[in-house]
Amino acid sequence: MTNNRRGEYLVAAVLVAPFVLIFGWMFIYPTLQMVQLSFTKSPLIGAGEWVGFDNYVRMFGDRTFWTAIWNTAYFVLLTVVPGTAVAMIIALMVSRLNGWIQSIILAMFFLPYILPVTVVYLIWDWMLNIQFGIAQYVIEPLAGKRTNVWRTIPWFMPMAALLTIWWTNGFSILLFLAGLRNIPRELYEAAALDGATRWQIFRSITWPLIWPVTVLCLTIQLILQLKIFDQVYLFASGGRTQATMVLVQYIYEQAFQKNSGGYAATIAVALFVIVVVFSMLQFQLLRARGGNK
Numbered sequence: 001m002t003n004n005r006r007g008e009y010l011v012a013a014v015l016v017a018p019f020v021l022i023f024g025w026m027f028i029y030p031t032l033q034m035v036q037l038s039f040t041k042s043p044l045i046g047a048g049e050w051v052g053f054d055n056y057v058r059m060f061g062d063r064t065f066w067t068a069i070w071n072t073a074y075f076v077l078l079t080v081v082p083g084t085a086v087a088m089i090i091a092l093m094v095s096r097l098n099g100w101i102q103s104i105i106l107a108m109f110f111l112p113y114i115l116p117v118t119v120v121y122l123i124w125d126w127m128l129n130i131q132f133g134i135a136q137y138v139i140e141p142l143a144g145k146r147t148n149v150w151r152t153i154p155w156f157m158p159m160a161a162l163l164t165i166w167w168t169n170g171f172s173i174l175l176f177l178a179g180l181r182n183i184p185r186e187l188y189e190a191a192a193l194d195g196a197t198r199w200q201i202f203r204s205i206t207w208p209l210i211w212p213v214t215v216l217c218l219t220i221q222l223i224l225q226l227k228i229f230d231q232v233y234l235f236a237s238g239g240r241t242q243a244t245m246v247l248v249q250y251i252y253e254q255a256f257q258k259n260s261g262g263y264a265a266t267i268a269v270a271l272f273v274i275v276v277v278f279s280m281l282q283f284q285l286l287r288a289r290g291g292n293k
Contacts, residue, residue, distance in 0.1 A: 031272070037265035044261035055266040064242060065267065068250040071157065075228050075246065078161035080221045087169045087217065088210070091176030092202075106173070113170030117230040124163045125150075125235070150235045156244050160231045168224065172217045179213035180206070219283050226275050247271045 038055055042048015059065050094106055112120070127135045130148045140146050149155035183206065191201045229248035236244045245253075247267065255264035 034265045034268055034272075037262055038269045040262045042262045043259045044255050044264070048262055051262070055263050058263065059266050059270065064245060064250060065270075067242065068245045068247045071232075071244060072226060072228065072246045074157055075161060075164075075232075076222065076225045078158060079164050079225045080218060082161075083165040083169055083221055084172060084214065084217045086165060087172035088176050088214065090169070091173050091180060092206075094173070095177060095180045106177070109173050110170035112167050115167070117167075117234065120163065120167050121231070121234045124159075128159065153243050156236070160228075160235060164225070164228070164231055168221075172221070175213050175217055176210060179210040183209050215283065219279055222282055223275055223279050226271070226278070247274075 037048075039050060039052055040048035041051045041054070090109060094102060094109070097105060115123075127133050128139075128149055130136065130146050136146050139149065143155075147155060149159045187205050188201060191205060196204070227248055228246050229252065232244055232246050233249050233252070241249070248271070251264050251267050251271070254260045254267065
């Protein structure tokens, strides 16, 4: 028995070893290097001077850093829960369709997800163009005039959030559809025989059974949106970038534009801690809530 167990452990170790080595080389080692770099005053490439916690003291007193924190948090509030809710509603509607119609509608919602960010930028820049953009017919009644949303601070983050939801929701829709298809049809038939309304069926059957998928979507979206960069960088290019600064953009600015690798690493460590802490906290809270249903 002991020899068999040792043989099983050896086989398991051999199978797991490639992943562990690659993970350590591609993730753990660079992370440790980043933490070490955050304690130095150094360029992006090359040796630097050890400064201890000076970069962290500077970061907590940096007004732009706190602006980036606020903008990132605001963007997360505008995208994570609303985007997940929209994806669930669309999945519920698509699940009622059948055959090729369902496939076409699903493809239409998923198509934006496979587009590169540059294509998304061109599409929305054209739609929101102040001179000929078709979206201006919606914005003009709301704002009272045609508005360049990428140069108007109150409009910037909501519009960036809107295009992000349009762009990334395809994956969440697929996850929700997979969850809905795993619900036994017998439950719906029994509820219909008991005279349950659609709202009662959703509240008592659909919502509890797709809760694990909802937790997964919320966690994935939280991690992705905390690392927002592409949309903000492209649409704020040439504009008031300090007012719309987000954390990853600030890291990019310090590292690649100001060649301050040590301070950029410090901000990256802060972002890493924020992503880990809030992702774990949200996942545990949502899972605990799901267990109490």
